Each structure stands twice: as C-alpha cells, then as structure tokens.
Amino acid sequence: MSTVDTTRARRGRMGRIGTAAGVHAVLLGYTLIAIFPVLIVVMNSFKNRRGIFTEPLALPGPETFSAEGYATVLTEGNFLLYYGNSLIVTVVSLFLILLLGAMAAHALSEYRFKLNALLSIYMILGIMVPIRLGTVAILQLMVDLNLVNTLISLILVYTAQGLPIAVFILTEFMRTLSRDIKDCARVDGLSEYRIFFEVVVPLIRPVLATVAVFSMIPIWNDLWFPLILASSDATKTVTLGVQQFIGQYTVNWSAVLASLSIAILPVLVLYAIFSRQLISGITAGAVKG
Amino acid sequence: MTEIVSEASGHSKTKRRRRKTGGISHIVVFLAPAVLIYSIFSIYPLIESLRLSLFDGQSDGSSVWIGLGNYDRLLFDANWAVRFWNALWNNLILFFIHMIVQNPLGLLLAALLSLAPRFGGTYRTLIFVPTLLSVVIVGFVWELILSPLWGVAEGLMSGVGLGWLYAPWLGLESSALTAVSLISVWQYVGIPMMLIYAALLSVPDELLDAARVDGLSGWAIFWKVKLPLILPTLGIVAILTYIGNFTSAFDLIYSIQGVLGPPDYSTDIMGTLMFRTFFGQQTQIGDIYMGATVASMMFFIILIGVTIYLVGVQRRLTRYEM
Numbered sequence: 001m002s003t004v005d006t007t008r009a010r011r012g013r014m015g016r017i018g019t020a021a022g023v024h025a026v027l028l029g030y031t032l033i034a035i036f037p038v039l040i041v042v043m044n045s046f047k048n049r050r051g052i053f054t055e056p057l058a059l060p061g062p063e064t065f066s067a068e069g070y071a072t073v074l075t076e077g078n079f080l081l082y083y084g085n086s087l088i089v090t091v092v093s094l095f096l097i098l099l100l101g102a103m104a105a106h107a108l109s110e111y112r113f114k115l116n117a118l119l120s121i122y123m124i125l126g127i128m129v130p131i132r133l134g135t136v137a138i139l140q141l142m143v144d145l146n147l148v149n150t151l152i153s154l155i156l157v158y159t160a161q162g163l164p165i166a167v168f169i170l171t172e173f174m175r176t177l178s179r180d181i182k183d184c185a186r187v188d189g190l191s192e193y194r195i196f197f198e199v200v201v202p203l204i205r206p207v208l209a210t211v212a213v214f215s216m217i218p219i220w221n222d223l224w225f226p227l228i229l230a231s232s233d234a235t236k237t238v239t240l241g242v243q244q245f246i247g248q249y250t251v252n253w254s255a256v257l258a259s260l261s262i263a264i265l266p267v268l269v270l271y272a273i274f275s276r277q278l279i280s281g282i283t284a285g286a287v288k289g
Numbered sequence: 290m291t292e293i294v295s296e297a298s299g300h301s302k303t304k305r306r307r308r309k310t311g312g313i314s315h316i317v318v319f320l321a322p323a324v325l326i327y328s329i330f331s332i333y334p335l336i337e338s339l340r341l342s343l344f345d346g347q348s349d350g351s352s353v354w355i356g357l358g359n360y361d362r363l364l365f366d367a368n369w370a371v372r373f374w375n376a377l378w379n380n381l382i383l384f385f386i387h388m389i390v391q392n393p394l395g396l397l398l399a400a401l402l403s404l405a406p407r408f409g410g411t412y413r414t415l416i417f418v419p420t421l422l423s424v425v426i427v428g429f430v431w432e433l434i435l436s437p438l439w440g441v442a443e444g445l446m447s448g449v450g451l452g453w454l455y456a457p458w459l460g461l462e463s464s465a466l467t468a469v470s471l472i473s474v475w476q477y478v479g480i481p482m483m484l485i486y487a488a489l490l491s492v493p494d495e496l497l498d499a500a501r502v503d504g505l506s507g508w509a510i511f512w513k514v515k516l517p518l519i520l521p522t523l524g525i526v527a528i529l530t531y532i533g534n535f536t537s538a539f540d541l542i543y544s545i546q547g548v549l550g551p552p553d554y555s556t557d558i559m560g561t562l563m564f565r566t567f568f569g570q571q572t573q574i575g576d577i578y579m580g581a582t583v584a585s586m587m588f589f590i591i592l593i594g595v596t597i598y599l600v601g602v603q604r605r606l607t608r609y610e611m
Contacts, residue, residue: 019507023401027412030398033475034416037430040441056441096326104323107316119320126331128595130536132560133584134334136341136567136577141334160330163323192315221423223540228568243425243544256433260426267421275414 038264045069045257052253069254070262073245076255078233079262082241089151089237090219093158097215098208100159101166106196108167109174110182120171126164131157132224142229149232157225162215173207174200213274220267238263339588341581352578359582373583375554376562377590379466383558384534386470387477392526394474395481400511402482403489413486417479424476424537428544431472435459459545462555469556473541477533481526488522489515528598535559535587559587 043059044052051064058064073079108120131138138157139148147153177200185195201208226240236244242263249255342359344352363369398416402409419427434441435458443455458468492515500510539560542550548565550557565573567580 019404020406023404023406024408027398027401027406027409030394031412031415034419034479037434037475038418038422040434041430053439056439057444100323100326103319107319111313111316113313113316119324122332123323123327126327128532129335129588129591130532131331131334132536132539133588133591134331134338135563136581136584137334137337138330140337140577141330156326156330160327163327163331167323193318196319217421221421221425221540223423223425223543239423239425242423242429246429253439256429260429263426264422267423268418271414271418271421275417 038268041257042261042264045254045261047254049254052257066254067258069252069256069258072249072252072255073258073262076249077241077245077259078236079238079241079259081234082236082238083266085151085235086220086237086239089154089158090216092151092155093162093219094212094215096155096159097162097166098212101163101211102170102201102204102208103196104163105167105170105174106200109171109177123167124164126161127168131161135224135228139228147229149230149235151230151235153229154225154235154237157229158219158222162219166211166215169211170204170207173204177203335588338581338584341578342585345578346576359578360586363579363582363586369579372554372557372562373586376550376557376559379550379556380534380538380558382466383470383473383538384531386467387474387530387534388527390471391474391478392481392523392530395478395526396485396523398478398482399485399489400515402486413483416482419476420479422476424540425544427472427476428541431475432459432545435468460552462552465546465552465555469542469545472545473538476541480529484522484526485519488519492518524598524602527602528595531594531598532591535591539564559583559590563587 040056044056046060046067046069047064048066048068051058051060051066055064060066104123108116108123142148142153145153147156181203182195182199185199190198221239222237223239223243226235226237230236231240242259245259246256249259341352343354343356345355345358346352363373402413406412433439437443437457443452446452446455456464458464496514496518497510500514505513538558542556542558542561543564546556548561548570550561563580563583566583567575567577569575
C-alpha cells in the first residue's frame with residue numbers, strides 16, 4: 001500500500017516538473033513571438049542605415065549606433081503637434097464618456113420611471129452595432145455642422161462610440177451599490193445632484209478607472225475617423241500622422257523605424273503604469289458577462 | 290428590470306425616497322446629454338445610412354427614391370457583384386482563420402496561465418502588448434519584417450533551416466489574405482486570452498476539488514469540468530471576433546495593402562470596399578448612395594451573425610450555466 005503511494009507520489013512529482021517545463025516552454029515561446037517584432041523595430045531605430053541592413057538582429061553597437069532617424073522625424077514630421085491632437089481628443093472624449101456615462105448609468109440604476117427598461121436597451125445597442133457603419137451620414141452631419149477638420153468632430157464621434165459600453169458596465173456596477181447610503185444622504189437634505197457627485201462618484205471611482213483604460217485604446221489607435229473627418233495637417237492624430245509620414249518616407253528606413261518607435265513607446269510606458277488596472281478591468285467585465 | 294422594481298418597492302424607505310425626489314427634472318438632466326450625443330452621432334447616422342441606401346443621386350445633386358435598386362446593383366450587377374461577393378468571401382475567410390487560430394491559441398494560453406505558473410503575470414502582460422498598439426503600427430512593423438528587402442523573416446527562417454519556405458507572402462495572391470489574417474491574430478490574441486483566463490479563474494474551487502476527489506486527471510478536469518463551464522465565454526469571444534472582422538480589420542488591410550486590397554483584390558474586404566465605394570479611387574468616383582448600401586449590407590450581415598448567436602448558440606449554452 002505504502003509503496004504504491006510513494007511511487008504514485010514520485011510519478012506525480014516528476015510529472016508535475018515535466019508539466020511545468022512544458023507550460024513555461026509554450027508561454028515563453030509565445031511571449032517571444034508577441035514582443036519580438038516590437039523589439040526589432042525599436043532596436044533598429046537606433047542604428048544607421050548600414051547597421052539596419054547588414055545586421056538587423058544585432059543590438060546597436062558603437063559602430064552602428066545612430067539617431068539620424070529620430071533627427072529626421074523631429075525636423076520633418078510634425079509629431080509634437082500630432083501627439084497634442086491625439087492627447088486632446090483622447091482625454092476630452094474619455095472625460096465626456098465617463099461623466100455622461102456615469103450620469104446616465106446613475107439615472108438608469110437609481111430611479112424608477114417609465115421608459116427605463118427601453119432606454120437601457122437603447123443605450124447598449126451600440127455595443128453590437130459598430131458606429132463606423134454610419135460613416136456616410138456622420139460625414140454629412142459634420143459637413144452640415146461645419147465641423148470637418150476639427151478635433152471636436154472626433155471627440156463627438158468617440159464619445160458616442162464609447163458611451164454604450166461605459167453605460168453598460170457602470171449600470172451593472174451601480175446596481176450593486178447599497179441604497180441605504182444614498183437614502184441617508186437624502187434624509188440629510190442633499191439634492192439629487194450632490195448625491196451623485198458627492199456620494200456615488202467616489203464609490204465608483206475604481207470602475208471609472210477601468211472604463212477609462214478600456215475606452216482609451218480604440219480612441220488613441222483609431223485610423224478610420226481621423227482619416228475621414230480630420231485629415232488636415234493641423235488636426236492629424238498621431239496614428240494618422242505616422243501612417244502618412246511612412247507613406248512619404250518609404251526609402252528612409254531609419255526615419256520609418258524611428259517614427260514607428262515614437263508611436264509605440266508612449267503606449268508601452270502607459271501600459272507599464274496601468275497594466276494592472278487594464279487587466280483587472282477585462283477580468284471584471286468577463287466575470288460579469 | 291422587474292427584479293429592480295420589486296426590490297425597490299419592497300424597500301422600507303421607498304416611500305420617503307419618492308416623496309423627497311418628487312419631480313423628474315434631475316432624471317432628465319442625468320440622462321439627456323448621453324442620450325443626445327449617442328442618438329445624434331451614433332444612432333441617427335446609422336438610420337440615415339440605411340435610408341440613403343434606398344436613394345440614388347441625380348446629376349443636379351438631388352436624390353431620388355429607387356427602393357432596393359442599389360441592393361439589386363450590388364448583388365447582381367456584374368461589376369458590383371464580383372467585388373461584393375469577393376469581399377464578403379474574404380471576410381468570411383478572415384473570420385474562419387481567426388476562429389481556428391486565434392481563439393484556440395487564446396484558449397491554450399489562458400489554460401496554461403490558469404495553472405498559475407511562476408512569472409504568469411509577466412507572460413500575460415507581455416502577450417497583451419501587441420493588442421495595445423495601433424493597427425497602423427502593427428501593419429508597418431510586419432510589413433518591414435516580412436519584406437524581402439530587409440530580410441529579417443528570411444534570415445530567421447534560414448537560421449533554423451527553413452529558409453526555403455520563405456516567400457514574400459504579403460505580395461502573393463495565394464497567401465496575402467492568410468498573412469494579413471495571421472498578423473491580425475498576432476495582434477488580437479490577447480483579448481480572447483484575457484477573457485477566457487478570467488472565465489477559468491471564476492470556476493468554483495469546490496467543483497475542481499470534487500473532480501479531483503473523483504480521481505479525474507488534470508487533463509480530464511479541463512475537458513469535462515472547466516471547458517463546459519466557460520462555453521458562454523467562448524460564445525462571446527466568437528461573436529466579438531465576428532463583429533471585429535467587419536470593422537477593425539479595415540485598419541490593418543488599409544495600412545498594409547492599401548484601399549484596393551491587392552494583389553488583385555485578394556485582401557479586399559467589406560471595410561475596404563465600403564471606403565472605396567464611398568470615397569472613390571483612381572478609376573471610380575465616390576458614391577455616397579452605394580457607400581451607404583455597402584454599409585447597410587454590413588449592418589445586415591452583422592445582424593444575421595448576432596441573431597444566430599443569440600437564438601442558436603447562447604440559448605443552448607445557458608443550459609450549462611449553474
């Protein structure tokens with residue numbers, strides 16, 4: 001009996017070590033596939049032309065190091081402006097999505113009124129139907145409103161695009177909030193607006209952060225709407241700017257690689273800071289779904 | 290909804306609350322901004338696109354009702370139909386490749402991560418990096434790597450003795466669509482991985498313990514206990530993949546291949562067809578009515594997919610829920 005147990009235990013342990021090695025081999029292998037293309041572009045952006053072509057896989061050395069690509073990008077391209085545009089569009093859209101989304105979610109989860117159920121369904125329809133399918137009419141609308149080639153047009157579209165998922169997640173979460181705390185505030189004579197801003201908003205702050213990180217990626221990375229609504233030089237976002245810059249500089253490889261790196265690096269820095277929030281956000285959404 | 294209502298009416302403080310809150314002006318103030326922006330810039334354009342698809346432009350700039358004439362042209366006119374069916378077919382291939390490569394790969398990675406290996410958090414973080422990058426960036430990065438000019442891919446493959454397999458995949462009619470699809474898989478595999486990983490974590494420990502006591506091996510536990518429980522998540526992943534194929538796939542193909550879906554329309558999808566139809570290109574002038582028609586067709590195709598999912602897949606899946 002005991003010998004059987006020990007052999008089984010030993011086999012179990014051996015098996016476990018073998019399994020662990022296999023697990024790490026697969027995960028490490030795929031991790032390399034995931035980050036290799038990013039590494040190779042950033043690495044080669046710091047090399048001169050000869051270094052890029054003769055030894056693409058080597059780290060920049062004393063002989064091959066060069067920042068000429070970055071010099072070209074900074075002098076020829078208008079990347080500071082594009083960054084500014086992307087930043088304005090993303091931050092303002094996020095602010096509107098969070099504020100208006102939280103207000104709507106509060107109304108839908110807190111008050112009983114006719115049309116509540118209907119409005120809830122109406123607001124989340126947009127999750128299933130991509131806003132891009134209305135592009136033809138969006139462009140006409142922006143022409144009529146005289147908003148073509150303004151950042152406002154992008155902000156309005158991204159806010160409309162981000163609201164359904166924000167309202168959905170925030171409504172689900174607000175329904176779990178205790179009613180007592182809000183009722184206490186009412187007894188104390190706080191207005192409904194103060195209850196929202198002073199009682200509810202502090203309680204939902206973690207979820208707001210999650211929604212923010214979640215909504216940010218598609219806005220920052222979008223190519224479709226900047227291309228169609230705001231492609232003038234003064235309103236280009238960084239995604240569109242890089243896309244067109246590369247189109248012009250196809251032969252200047254160090255400039256192309258540098259402009260790609262310039263677009264990649266801030267995203268990676270932000271991700272390093274917010275990755276925990278982003279991952280917990282996706283996880284929370286999935287558990288609910 | 291009924292649940293909320295009954296909960297509220299059963300609440301001892303409801304009466305007081307209702308007396309205090311009285312009017313509905315604050316409800317309007319809370320709801321109006323979101324409902325207005327969403328209705329004007331999302332719902333109205335969609336309905337307007339559907340409406341425009343039923344009209345045709347006149348030379349004097351006005352438009353005239355032609356019923357389903359545009360759809361008839363798109364589906365049956367020789368010039369249009371060949372492009373439409375080709376784009377739709379390419380979209381379906383794109384979807385198919387994602388379903389057989391991206392989602393199983395996401396499932397595999399999630400299953401391995403759910404075993405809580407050491408450095409699991411690091412792997413997860415790094416594998417998700419490509420998902421954050423702009424499709425434009427991803428497109429160019431891969432274009433450079435696969436380029437015969439630079440030779441990184443060729444060099445790497447020769448290094449492991451597979452150099453003879455290399456071909457300029459993005460430029461060949463036979464392989465361009467597959468190459469683009471796999472680039473997209475590379476970028477987005479993080480999403481199914483995360484969703485499935487989260488679902489696997491939410492499987493109750495008692496169930497797994499019970500299965501272990503019953504003598505099931507780790508492999509059997511995965512197939513017989515965990516997998517049936519996460520089927521709803523796999524359903525969500527499938528429908529997200531389906532919708533994504535008709536929207537975000539455009540960015541990748543536009544930045545790698547351009548708006549014509551070269552070589553010879555082999556990577557032309559509904560998104561590029563819509564863009565081209567709406568804005569025109571060298572040999573064709575833009576046509577908002579046909580553009581709206583292509584968009585409306587995409588709307589119906591997405592609707593068909595979502596309906597199949599809601600009626601067929603989801604209803605069957607809920608039986609497994611606990």
